[in-house]
Amino acid sequence: MSLPDIPSIRSRFPGLAGDWVFLENAGGSQVPRCVADAVHRYLTETYVQLGAGYARSRACTRTVEGAHEFAAVLAGTKDGVAVLGPSTTVLLNTLASCYAGVLEPGREIILARTGHEANLGCWKRLERQGCVIRWWDFDRKTFTLQPAGLQSLLNERTAIVALPHASNLLGHVVDLKEVCRLTHAVGAKVVADGVAFAPHRAVRFDEWGVDWYAWSAYKVYGPHMAVLVGRPDQMAALPGANHFFIPPGELAYKFEPGGANHEGCAGLLALGKHLAFLAGAPEDADCTRGTVEAAFARMQDLEKPLLARLLEYLGNKPGVRIIGPATAGDDRVGTVSFVHDRLPSREIAARVDRSRVALRHGHMYAYHLCEDLGLDPEDGVVRVSFVHYNTLGEIEELIGVLEGIL
Numbered sequence: 001m002s003l004p005d006i007p008s009i010r011s012r013f014p015g016l017a018g019d020w021v022f023l024e025n026a027g028g029s030q031v032p033r034c035v036a037d038a039v040h041r042y043l044t045e046t047y048v049q050l051g052a053g054y055a056r057s058r059a060c061t062r063t064v065e066g067a068h069e070f071a072a073v074l075a076g077t078k079d080g081v082a083v084l085g086p087s088t089t090v091l092l093n094t095l096a097s098c099y100a101g102v103l104e105p106g107r108e109i110i111l112a113r114t115g116h117e118a119n120l121g122c123w124k125r126l127e128r129q130g131c132v133i134r135w136w137d138f139d140r141k142t143f144t145l146q147p148a149g150l151q152s153l154l155n156e157r158t159a160i161v162a163l164p165h166a167s168n169l170l171g172h173v174v175d176l177k178e179v180c181r182l183t184h185a186v187g188a189k190v191v192a193d194g195v196a197f198a199p200h201r202a203v204r205f206d207e208w209g210v211d212w213y214a215w216s217a218y219k220v221y222g223p224h225m226a227v228l229v230g231r232p233d234q235m236a237a238l239p240g241a242n243h244f245f246i247p248p249g250e251l252a253y254k255f256e257p258g259g260a261n262h263e264g265c266a267g268l269l270a271l272g273k274h275l276a277f278l279a280g281a282p283e284d285a286d287c288t289r290g291t292v293e294a295a296f297a298r299m300q301d302l303e304k305p306l307l308a309r310l311l312e313y314l315g316n317k318p319g320v321r322i323i324g325p326a327t328a329g330d331d332r333v334g335t336v337s338f339v340h341d342r343l344p345s346r347e348i349a350a351r352v353d354r355s356r357v358a359l360r361h362g363h364m365y366a367y368h369l370c371e372d373l374g375l376d377p378e379d380g381v382v383r384v385s386f387v388h389y390n391t392l393g394e395i396e397e398l399i400g401v402l403e404g405i406l
């Protein structure tokens with residue numbers, strides 16, 4: 001079966017029908033019709049509560065269970081357990097509050113300066129109970145977070161290393177496998193924020209050997225919810241965040257106070273159809289791991305020329321400084337930030353808006369990173385972020401608009 005072209009991919013996204021160019025996908029992606037339809041169908045046809053004995057309730061239970069299983073397939077794990085929640089911020093806060101119950105004073109937590117506040121603030125709060133925060137700095141010349149910078153911080157007191165797998169401002173992808181190798185050598189755990197990575201590439205939880213990995217489904221063509229995958233042994237060892245009578249063997253539910261969004265689960269499951277379409281596989285068959293990998297390989301191929309073109313333009317534009325790696329490689333995703341030596345980011349973004357091109361300026365919740373870069377966090381950077389449904393034509397349109405401004 002042949003792989004779909006860009007017009008047929010775009011035609012599946014109702015939100016792309018107008019005349020706006022959406023280059024703010026790191027903030028949130030569009031959803032394909034199959035996802036929106038599944039949410040609608042769930043609400044209109046099977047909207048009853050889970051866990052009762054009657055047929056419709058059993059069907060709903062199956063949908064929610066199926067979404068958890070599919071999230072594990074998306075994560076590339078055989079044994080890992082997917083927890084579903086309203087957002088990555090909530091899931092990581094829940095996780096940190098569970099660790100708060102077991103970490104003794106003096107245990108160290110290493111935090112990456114490139115992190116989004118969702119994977120920083122919840123750990124910083126553990127200082128109040130005597131945990132020690134150590135900061136892992138990034139390379140100011142290359143705008144990359146290198147495992148070498150982590151090595152000297154690790155010791156037998158280290159409990160947690162929390163990092164962004166990809167920076168949502170720099171676009172750089174960290175060598176997570178190496179981070180896990182170094183961290184595990186001192187017996188500590190890795191909590192990776194995969195939010196800026198997961199819209200672009202297949203997550204490989206087992207292959208990387210990571211302990212906890214989170215991403216936001218609403219940035220990966222799904223409904224507004226998030227996934228946190230953990231290792232069953234660690235999930236069993238930690239006190240949960242849910243009611244005391246939840247059986248300890250219910251590993252996901254243990255970390256899901258209030259449960260997952262049911263109609264969101266229906267939408268998340270339907271994402272399998274879109275991935276199958278991208279992979280050129282039958283849409284009604286089960287979305288296997290092979291399909292997930294083929295779909296994300298296709299996405300990466302589609303994004304590559306856009307990234308190369310945008311970096312080439314910005315890299316050659318006088319007055320512009322790219323805040324992130326300046327060349328397109330496997331360690332970079334299509335999230336491109338820049339500043340101008342004369343124009344505030346706020347003004348550039350406001351002027352681009354008028355041309356019906358959607359992007360964003362600011363600190364992107366990577367507040368410490370902006371401070372370290374000497375940027376006023378409120379003005380921050382201009383960020384352009386694209387995914388597989390964007391086109392080279394849209395990048396050219398943006399470049400035309402920027403030409404008039406810069």
Ligand SMILES: Cc1ncc(COP(=O)(O)O)c(C=O)c1O
Binds near residue numbers: 167
């Ligand atoms: C890298 C990164 N981590 C975490 C988050 C927080 O995700 P959520 O909105 O699901 O809490 C974001 C959101 O923009 C992000 O970009």
